[in-house]
Amino acid sequence: MPAVTAAKYNVLMNNGLEALRSDEPERFQYRAEGGAYLNLRGLPLEALREIDEDLIAKLCRIVRGLQFAMADGADSGHVGGSTSKTEQIFALLTSGVLGFDPLNPKHPGRDRLAWSAGHTTPLFHGVVSLIYECLRRKGVALSPAAQSYTVYPEQLARFRRWGGPSGHVESEYALADTSTGSSGHGFSAGLGFAVLHRSCGLATKAFVIAGDAESEEGMSYEFRNVASTLGVRNLIVTLDYNNFGIDGPITEVLPSAYLNHWFSQGWNIIEADGQNVRELAYAYRLAAGGFGDEKPTVVICHTIKGLGYGKFENTADSHGAILPHPEYVVAMHKLGFPIPGVKGDVAADIQVVVDALGEAESAYLLERLEADARLIPPEEDLVERMKTALAGRPFADYRKIERPAELPPELVFKGGDSVAIRKATEAWFGWAMKQTAFFYIGAGDLMKSVLTGKAENVYGVIKPDNVLGRGLRFGIAEQNMAMMSCAMSQDTLPGGFRPMTAFATYGVFTCMMANPVRMTLINNEVNPSASAFFIMLAAHDGLETGEDGPTHHGLFWMSLYTAYPGIKVYKPLDANEAVEMLFLAAQRGEPVAFSCTRPGTPVLKRGDGVPAAREAINGAYVFKPFRENGKPKRVLAICGGLGLWLVGPLAIKIVYKSTYLGAATLIPWYAGAMVPLAMANVLVNDLLARARFSVVPWMVLLAAAYGFTLPAMLNHFPGRLEVVLQTLGAFNLLLFLVCAWFTWGKTGDRR
Secondary structure (H helix, E strand, C coil), X not given: CCCCCCCCCCCCCHHXXXXXXXXXXXXXXXXXXXXXEEECCCCCCCCCCCCCHHHHHHHHHHHHHHHHHHHHHHCCCCCHHHHXXXXXXXXXXXXXXXXXXXXXXXXXXXXXXXECCCCCHHHHHHHHHXXXXXXXXXXXXXXXXXXXCCCCHHXXXXXXXXXXXXXXXXXXXXXXXXXXXXXXXXXXXXXXXXXXXXXXXXXXXEEEEEEHHHHHCHHHHHHHHHHHHHCCCCEEEEEEECCECCCCEHHHXXXXXXXXXXXXXXXXXXXXXXXXXXXXXXXXXXHHCCCXXXXXXXXXXXXXXXXXXXXXXXXXXXXXXXXXXXXXXXHHHHHCXXXXXXXXXXXXXXXXXXXXXXXXXXXXXXXXXXXXXXXXXXXXXXXXXXXXXXXXXXXXCHHHXXXXXXXXXXXXXXXXXXXXHHHHHHHHHHHHHCCCCCEEEEECCCHHHHCCHHHHHHHCECECCECCCCEEXXXXXXXXXXXXXXXXXXXXXXHHCCCEEEXXXXXXXXXXXXXXXXXXXXXXXXXXXXXXXXXXXXXXXXXXXXXXXXXXXXXXXHHHHXXXXXXXXXXXXXXXXXXXXXXXXXXXXXXXXXXXXCCCEECCXXXXXXXXHHHHHHCCCCCCCCCCCCCCCCCCCCCCHHHHHHHHHHHHHHHHCHHHHHHHHHHHHHXXXXXXXXXXXXXXXXXXXXXXXXXXXXXXXXXXXHHHHHHHHHHHCCCCHHHHHHHHHHHXXXXXXXXHHHHHHCCCCEC
16 A cells, blocks of 8 residues: 555645645646647737738728628528638738649649638638639630639629539639538548648648637547647648637537637647738748647637628628628628629629729739749659658559459468458558558557558558658547548649548448548549549448447448448458459449458358359359259248348347346247248249249138238237237148148149
């Protein structure tokens, strides 16, 4: 027993607690251990030469006018968060920190931008349309590729309508690198971009545009943990701190001081006035220049939600509520736009706003965008940087992975052996990691169980001291794991190299990753050039989870992903089929949900008429043909649906709840009733297949007799379930005898 000092305090008594507070006040103080912190709000900062605050203010006014007009024309949209973030976006574009070229908006060397606040499309489309309007006025010709990512002001009249600019941010546009809209998801996507590029030796920065209410989303907690742990200093979040969600103040659900949600997880924090361009420019330059230690940085931008949007200014309602048309006209006039304001003719209003764009503002914006473009190194230089950083690794992506004509020994499993399918995925992932420099893999704190460690260890787990690793430790954080991995596989690296990712958990937990996967599949559809290839490993997907209890049965997870377009569910029968299916997945480059079991599974013996395991890539196949073997054929069709429905739940209840044991006495009666019915089903199907229909009237007669007899028996023996089963069994036996007579004792008529 450890030594104990002389007793002095009883902290359960007020006087004891106060005595301790007086003697040792440090015991009542917690020293926060976050990253670096700086508050720029209200600081008398020197003006920055490149930041023309007057011209930026005019650009912000024009984009706010476009936002209000778009929302009025669509009678929907999200103005509140759009208008509060306007200065942030222009400060980002003009402060010289964002590598972006509007003439080549998808340049692989650009900095990445994830709009976690994907609903703020009035701002997004307003800014993009303004950029390309300025280029058009200057007479700049765009390449067909660049043209495909543009939006022009005249298109804004069809905002949120078929064929018009989208209601949420999609990566098919310039200034967006992933499709977003679900709160918090863009955080993890931005982290994926930052990790991907840093792990390839690139200095690419990833910016996330977010709102404060997104911190309520559980995924954002997972994201903050992983980003800080990895020390991803090239990740910058510009966060609109306007204090409101959709339903009301964020303090209704985030009770602690807001900064704690970032500081406690080790992030660097810079606070600024989110509507003060000078403070924002300083904040972004500090963050991009390596402010603080080796940690990501969040710029907390204090703003007014719905700024300038009439009665909805500084309210939660500004999130999605639209001003009545007369009030919209007043708001536009206050902004200085003498619009016609005719309901239904928003195009005329938009034209008034665009006409207010002066030559000075246009020239200034293009000048700053040219400076942004100069931040992007030539693509060939970036490829050389990657080759240097990844020296010794196969400089190829998954599209170069081919199935060898003769599989390596580690990918071949002996017929007759018992091999867990997870052993096959372990072997293939380890082999594939050595074939490409751009394969990433990780698990949700289940590496030792789902067996991703072999592949992770090829180049090591990504850590602050191993940034070039390929393994990822996500922790118990399935949502962040899925969104981060999916975003990494959406991207295209310099040289056109495409990453692939694999992320693993138990089949029962895959439902928690459904929305990140859904968002990625949508992104694949709207922007095929960013189609992601990933493998979602659904491990322990079988009856072997029975000992874990009903909470760990995957049940219908495969139905969920089978229903999703753009992803395939692969469920191999044995280890060799698993290997072949993984090669097929890489060849097709289509997302896959891959099911595998934990215990040993018999490896099927091939040959002697049994096809090779590779036949599994064609889907269903004939395992062993019996045609032309000289033996008589009978149609065998057994309907087990009723039995499963009745017996399955009963068996589970008996196993897990002893109170159901009383029902066990009915099982023999049930079995006795079902056996003749199953046998009769076989004979009925055989008779009908041979067109011997004369049995049908007898079946109808028996059914009518059963319908008459059962109520009579229940009236005579009320509440006796065994009587129901006995009656059912008797009629099932009669049915079997009738079918047997028509099968073997009577020729029957053919009609």
